[in-house]
Structure formats: structure tokens, C-alpha cells
Amino acid sequence: MFETEETFEPVPARMLNEFTYCPRLAYLEWVQGEWADNPDTLDGEFVHRNADRPDHQPIATPDAEGAEEEKLHARSVRLESATLGLVAIVDILEVEGDVATPVDYKKGHAPDIPEGAWEPERVQVCAQALLLREAGFTCNEGVIWYAASRRRVRVEFDETLVMRTQDLIAGCRAMASSGRMPLPLVDSPKCPRCSLVGICLPDETHLLLQETLAADPELAKAVREPRQLLAPRTEKIPLHIVEPGARLGKRADRIIVELKTEKIAEARLKDISQVCLYGPVQVSTQMMSELFDRDIPVCYFSTGGWFRGIAHSLPHKNIELRIRQHRIADDPAKALALAQQFVAGKIRNCRTLLRRNAEGDAPELGISISHDVVAARC
Numbered sequence: 218m219f220e221t222e223e224t225f226e227p228v229p230a231r232m233l234n235e236f237t238y239c240p241r242l243a244y245l246e247w248v249q250g251e252w253a254d255n256p257d258t259l260d261g262e263f264v265h266r267n268a269d270r271p272d273h274q275p276i277a278t279p280d281a282e283g284a285e286e287e288k289l290h291a292r293s294v295r296l297e298s299a300t301l302g303l304v305a306i307v308d309i310l311e312v313e314g315d316v317a318t319p320v321d322y323k324k325g326h327a328p329d330i331p332e333g334a335w336e337p338e339r340v341q342v343c344a345q346a347l348l349l350r351e352a353g354f355t356c357n358e359g360v361i362w363y364a365a366s367r368r369r370v371r372v373e374f375d376e377t378l379v380m381r382t383q384d385l386i387a388g389c390r391a392m393a394s395s396g397r398m399p400l401p402l403v404d405s406p407k408c409p410r411c412s413l414v415g416i417c418l419p420d421e422t423h424l425l426l427q428e429t430l431a432a433d434p435e436l437a438k439a440v441r442e443p444r445q446l447l448a449p450r451t452e453k454i455p456l457h458i459v460e461p462g463a464r465l466g467k468r469a470d471r472i473i474v475e476l477k478t479e480k481i482a483e484a485r486l487k488d489i490s491q492v493c494l495y496g497p498v499q500v501s502t503q504m505m506s507e508l509f510d511r512d513i514p515v516c517y518f519s520t521g522g523w524f525r526g527i528a529h530s531l532p533h534k535n536i537e538l539r540i541r542q543h544r545i546a547d548d549p550a551k552a553l554a555l556a557q558q559f560v561a562g563k564i565r566n567c568r569t570l571l572r573r574n575a576e577g578d579a580p581e582l583g584i585s586i587s588h589d590v591v592a593a594r595c
């Protein structure tokens with residue numbers, strides 16, 4: 218949906234925030250559909266939990282007949298304009314007569330800078346103002362509510378901010394329709410706090426771009442050894458149900474396992490990485506849709522433990538990645554090289570597990586991986 222101007226999707230105001238922070242981040246999230254949580258994004262979700270509840274109180278446009286002159290509040294208001302090529306969800310919309318004020322929730326502290334708020338946040342709320350102006354409202358200022366400081370920061374929509382926002386909308390559209398992912402930031406303090414750092418791999422990408430570095434001595438000087446990434450340790454575990462006749466249902470945020478009408482087990486959904494069902498075990502439709510929403514796959518096995526199939530939610534949206542994977546799968550030499558690495562990695566993992574779970578002193582375990590054997594197996 219990004220190829221032509223006619224079919225172009227409107228730029229979400231939230232993506233404009235990301236684009237201002239880092240164009241590559243906007244590309245990864247918007248064009249490639251990548252997402253990863255980190256403590257900051259989870260905190261943000263928690264702060265938005267009230268504002269994200271759609272409010273059904275209608276907001277009258279200023280020229281609507283009988284529009285009341287009192288102040289109205291609405292939560293989670295969606296605004297879209299084909300003319301501006303923009304779409305936004307306003308956390309809280311305050312309306313008094315024909316004057317509208319968008320209020321945006323942020324989880325952090327209000328920054329101690331003359332502008333009162335970071336540029337990406339001011340641009341995001343200004344984009345909401347452009348949509349409100351187009352809908353006929355007067356909108357000269359907005360508010361950013363910083364939850365950690367419990368402070369409302371006023372943002373004035375002056376000419377400079379409006380022009381900057383319009384430039385960024387055009388830039389964001391051009392980036393998406395170009396089909397080229399921008400390069401990562403160089404040695405930026407933004408990267409360690411970015412939730413997509415493990416997908417973007419900024420330092421590693423620059424290090425591998427030897428040709429780019431050779432052509433740009435300034436960039437080559439700025440590029441440093443990759444900073445160490447710490448992979449998150451997932452606390453989730455698989456749930457195996459082996460009791461014939463068992464039935465899985467959902468109650469609040471828990472999986473309930475029943476046999477006939479008796480509860481035999483339960484588990485918190487947030488602790489589960491996958492659900493494995495052996496033989497005649499039933500799952501309710503509500504449970505399946507909750508598992509899909511949470512990206513938890515359901516694996517079906519025979520009573521004897523043979524794998525039969527898997528059900529999971531819609532596949533990853535990153536089309537560019539899938540196209541490249543298929544191209545490599547079609548190239549026997551490249552496919553073999555990758556397969557060898559997968560098999561070698563699995564053998565190393567087995568070794569680690571054996572050593573980790575050994576009783577007493579870990580035994581000496583050497584690894585001997587013959588690529589010829591791997592090639593024969595593939």
C-alpha cells in the first residue's frame with residue numbers, strides 16, 4: 218500500500234513521532250510491521266489504558282446545528298484526512314465552542330527544555346491540530362500530559378512548528394514509498410533505549426556496510442565497535458496438556474483446564490509461550506481467539522507425541538523480509554550455508570542444555586560438526 222500516491226496510506230501521527238525520532242524506526246514499524254516491547258513501551262501502554270477506551274460521547278463539529286457551548290471531553294478520538302494524508306487518534310479531546318484542544322498522554326517526565334516537550338512529541342500533537350483545523354475547529358494549542366511528572370505542558374502551534382510538521386509528513390510519505398529502509402543512526406544515544414534495537418542492529422549494520430564506510434570517511438570515523446546487546450530472557454514457558462478428554466477455557470487472564478466439570482489445572486496467560494495439546498484435548502473458541510491475540514501458538518500432537526500441526530495468528534507482516542527469505546531458499550548454495558548454521562546452532566544448544574542440566578560437575582562434551590554430514594542431511 219505504499220507504492221503510488223493514489224493508493225498511499227495516510228501517515229499515522231504516531232508514526233510521525235517515530236519518524237522525527239529516527240526515520241529507520243518509522244520504516245521498521247510502519248512499512249515492515251516490526252514491533253518489540255521493552256519496559257518503556259509497556260509503561261506507555263499502561264499509562265494509555267484509560268485514554269485508549271473509546272468514548273462514545275459524540276463531538277459536534279463547530280458548524281453542526283445545535284452544537285453546545287459547554288466544554289466537552291472525549292477519549293480516543295480518531296481523525297483522518299485524505300487531503301492531509303494523515304490519520305491520528307487523539308488521547309483526550311477537549312472542545313469548547315469551536316475551540317478544540319488535543320491532549321496527548323506520555324508516560325515519562327516532562328523534559329527540562331525551553332520548548333517544554335521533545336520535538337517528536339510536539340510534532341505528533343501538531344499533526345492532530347492540523348486534522349482538527351481541517352475539520353473546522355480552531356486549534357492553536359495542544360497539551361502533553363507527562364504522567365511521571367503529573368504535569369500538563371502547553372504546546373503552541375506556531376508557524377514554525379506547523380511548517381516543520383508538514384515537511385515531516387511529506388518526508389515520511391517519501392520514505393515509505395521509496396521502499397528503501399534508511400540507514401541506522403550512528404553511535405546515537407537514542408539506540409540503546411529504542412525497543413527495536415535488537416531488530417535494527419544499528420552498530421552491526423554499519424560495520425557490515427564496508428562499501429558505504431569506504432566511500433564516506435566521516436561516517437567510517439563515527440562508526441564504532443558494536444555495543445553489546447543483551448537479549449531479553451523470556452520467563453514464559455510452554456503449557457503441555459496430556460490428559461485425554463481435558464478442555465481448555467478462559468477465565469479473566471487465566472487458562473483453566475477442566476476434566477468433565479472439575480478444574481484440574483490453571484495458568485496465567487502471560488506466563489505461557491505456547492500451548493501443546495496431546496490427543497483428544499478440546500479448546501474453546503474464546504480461548505483460541507485470546508491465544509491468537511497474544512501471539513501464543515497452539516501445537517497439536519498425537520497421544521503418542523507425534524507432531525500433527527500448529528495453529529497461530531496471522532504471520533509476520535514484514536513482506537520485504539519474506540521476499541528475501543524466499544529468494545535465498547531458491548538459491549541452493551545460500552540455502553545450504555544457512556541450513557548448516559542452523560544445524561550447528563541446534564547442536565551447540567543441545568550441548569549447553571546437557572551441561573546446564575547435568576548433575577554434579579558438567580561433563581566434558583566436545584562438538585564435532587562435519588559440514589559434509591550436514592550437507593547430506595539437507
Ligand code: SF4
Pocket residue numbers: 239240241242245400401402405407408409411412413414417418419
Ligand atoms: S536502534 Fe537506533 S537506528 Fe535503529 S531504529 Fe532504533 S533509534 Fe533508529
